[in-house]
Amino acid sequence: MTSQKIAVIPGDGIGTEVVSAAREVLDAGCAKHGVTLEYTEFDWSCRRYEEQGAMMPPDGLERLRGFDAIFLGAVGWPGVPDHVSLWGLLIPIRRTFRQYVNLRPIRVFDGVQSPLRGAEHVDFVVVRENVEGEYSEVGGRVNRGFPDEAAIQESIFTRVGVSRIADFAFDLAASRRGYVTSATKSNGIVHTLPFWDEVVAERAAQHPDVRFDSEHIDALAAKFVLQPERFDVVVGSNLFGDILSDLAAAVAGSIGIAPSANLDPTKQHPSMFEPVHGSAPDIAGQGVANPVGAVWSAALMLEHLGHAAAAADVVAAMEATLAKPETRTADLGGTAKTADVTAAMVAHLR
Template identity: 75%
Template sequence: MTTHDIAVIPGDGIGHEVTPAALEVLQAAGRRHGHGFTFTEYDWSCERYLREGAMMPDDGLERLRRHDAIFLGAVGAPGVPDHVSLWGLLIPIRRAFRQYVNLRPVRLFEGIDSPVRGHIDLVVVRENTEGEYSEIGGRMNRGFPDEMAVQQSVFTRAGVTRVLDYAFDLAARRGGHLTSATKSNGIIHTLPFWDELVRERAAEHPGVRCDSEHIDALCAKLVLDPGRFDVIVGSNLFGDILSDLAAAVAGSIGIAPSANLNPERDFPSMFEPVHGSAPDIHGLGVANPIGAIWSAALMLDHLGLPAAADEIVAAIAAVLAKGDIRTPDLGGTSTTTDFTEAVLTHL
């Protein structure tokens, strides 16, 4: 049996509820294909920050580097500013391990009521390490009437090109259609540069139909006609917004998975549900585990087990299609454990 070494960071809030569910399903699917997992759990979280003044220890990245992959539950808690928790854990991991692709599949499963009409099966590819989420900038004249804040975006040829190539390759394997999110009519430097690189890479991928949409119009079209999209690629900020919007269009942000990928595999990749720590329902046992379970499937695919990954997604689909087990965010009364056990039974 092949064994994979996984770092596990449950994090905060419902991360402690959905992470065990995802790992249980991960183990069950892996066993069916002769693969096992060892888990090393780290208590890096807002609770640790309040206790010790840091989200993770100084050698945290070195510890993670030894693992085959990282599974993260959620980050964020009342009492700790979001920029502190995010920049203290999630973003350093993404950047140190060059996880420049944030992959977010979106699908409308049978049995889920969507607020919009139409077929939905798309993937958002988000640039994950630069763009609008840079560290360049600062504050001046704090507390005075002329107080100001400056935030610089960073778009590099290397950074944009590599995520575009990933998106074009993915589109070629799927429906052959790529949509680029831009705003080059209003943002004068970075987004025209993005558009230029999109045209360059499109010329290298003649088999993929490529179009560009301004981000505001794209959001509207994603609501009005989501079935027209296959692969959407965007900058760090645009990809972040679009993937959450698409998840809501597909029924609930609770079902949305994500993968932070280092495609070259020089460093471990990280997998996490999109939904966040949801402190309002933490401890009630009703958190939707689909986003975490689907993220575990993305991990399996990355580890070279696509058949096992497909079986997990098929099990999720089967349970939802049956319709009798669903968590409150999907209009049901089932618990996290109820849904997890139903997926395990199907597997």
């Protein structure tokens, strides 16, 4: 089989640690199924920004274009503002490569204690619109330094953008339990969210076998806590999907196990896979980071690349380690180190 090319960006903090761990597990899973991956590592990070004034080189995006996928650890470090690190690396990658789907699976695994009572059967997916919405580049600031200084940020919702994310959500739900919930706030945001509702409803009509409802974001956030087991696929705008997916990860027991995929479903461009826990400077270098979020992200990458059996085995290795107290990290109430959890997953795969 021809090898598939993976661009690896470990990034900052625990990103370097969990990427190394995930690659060990990924290689074990690939070896079992005869899958060949070829890695190229890039040192693009906040450290690079401090040394050279940019998160990545001017031709960085062009360098990434020929890869089959991108595997990212984390970006962010004290001293470098978050908007600098994100807009200098992560967001340009998402937008240049039309990664309009941000996919966040949420599960409560056996052995993982949710902070909520009765949440043992939670298994849903947040589908976040990833390239427009509230996170547009349109806007600016006027009268800087004066008492009447003002900032304006425009939200951009297009029919194409809302339609394609809705279609992705409905297609995904059709392969799961057949239920989509759309996040909105059309009772308070007078233009963009009624438009979102209209377009999502139009797309729902094209998927009659999928049950559909719409929830205002405030009520939906409450139901994530009170009734998380009711959801199957939740679709939301860039901002709403961002907030809901982190809330959902907390419901699942730890943000340390939460994965994400930034997808171009057309596969015309490379998609990017990353855990959502961030660079966690407070624990970086201590060997205690939870590698499960990165490993699950690697499994999503395998599935996207067409290796469903290998992906399923990697997830099974995760499940086996999470089920045992001795192979759970401190964020899950255990005492295992990153290396312990990694070794257990590799052993399971072999």
